[in-house]
Amino acid sequence: MLAVENLEVVYHQVVLVLKGVSLTVPEGGVACLLGPNGAGKTTLLRAVTGLLPIHEGRITKGEITFGKIPLGARRADEIVRLGIAQVMEGRRIFGELSVDDNLMAGAYTLSRRDARRRADRFYQRFPVLGQRRHRPAGFLSGGEQQMLAIARALMADPRLLVLDEPSLGLAPQIVADVAALIREVADSGVSVLLVEQNAAVALSLARRGYILETGRVVREGDAAELSADEDVREFYLGLGHAEAKSYREVKHYRRRKRWLS
Template sequence: MLEVSNLEVVYHSVVLVLKGVSLRVPDGSVVALLGPNGAGKTTLLRAITGLLDIHDGAVTKGSTVLENEKGTHILHERRPEHIVPLGIGHVMEGRRIFPELTVEENLLAGGYALAGHKARTEAERYYERFPILRERRRQQAGYLSGGEQQMLAIARALMARPRLLLMDEPSLGLAPQVVEDVKTLIREINEDGVSVLLVEQNATMALELADYGYILENGRIVLDGPSEELREDTDIREFYLGLGEGGRRSYRDVKHYRRRKRWLS
């Protein structure tokens, strides 16, 4: 189980982006993290896997703690190379495959911590699952379609056999049918016993997959609850699922608007 408590993150020592975020990913669950552009979703994932350094960011308060069968691990004090071996995988925003490397080299890069032959056996599993990756194994990954690149990025993250997978907008820029494929894949990954923290703009997809969801706005969690409840929440439906009148800028605005409406009536 992953537990983020009261996390504060600052970029360049001055820009406060996460303002005390708390969130839990229980073992075996899928948890959705939703929110508008710039809310701090990617920042939260970077804080968990130790990637803030390279973006000149730092955790200034709070903690990220992983509990697994090997004990309790304080993540925010560790370097990324010590976080992956704890069983955390990260599928980064915008796919971030190595376009110049072949499909196979990309996969093997994800299994760098495994011995050579083991990495190859592991890669075989993903060729079974994604025949297109086997077909293209000797081609540069940059020539794959967007959907294929996303599958490769996910397979690469799985190569290290994580117990917890952080996914940053895996559906971004994909055609509806491919989004369905990604959704099925996430479900399969979870059924294999991997917990998932899923960052998405596609709230409908995320809430269908997730057990629990959090809404992040402007560096703060403004709402959280079981996915079914969030799906039924009128304000969420209106603002995030596009099922209402729409037109309002944020969940917070919707709340203010409703309060005003209640006052007036």
């Protein structure tokens, strides 16, 4: 569905942030991208959704293809029309607009009637938002705002949904709700590229996982295989050494430990 090949991204002509990243998102499946702060996860999503130029970033090498279509030089709005929708970091709903206006704003590629139908279906599925549809979205709880942000992205009827840390700052119970929604989205046939710091949630949803560190993929594999991997568990599933700063370091640390014992 989505293939990123050997991607290099530079900000402000000089700062090399992605150093040859390759990944794929399977058709109708979830791929997750894990990694510490500053690894380049958001940058990769910006490259996919055409948002690099507004951040002074540029693809300097490699290729992104969606289906068979190269995305490289396309504008963000063209990419939306091709069927890629996104929820970027921090949810970005319009706080002063009503819940309903927020939803309808996500449907500018559809006819008014289709948009209305999709919005109403969403309210049936999430009555809490339905009841609040005429209230300002800023009054919603963090979890409800995240649901709304995802619903708004889905209004455009995408084939690929790109999510940047949807669980960030949410209480565990709410994280489970968001995860359930992502699962439903994938089950409905929409592919998902999920960036998460919550590795346990991400790997439970994903078919394929990638670990990004300082602009490089340092590990990739089936999500089940990554969840079972000792090194991954130790660092990303919170079973690890507080002093280790990265997956690579954990790996090194564990090797040394094995060697010493």
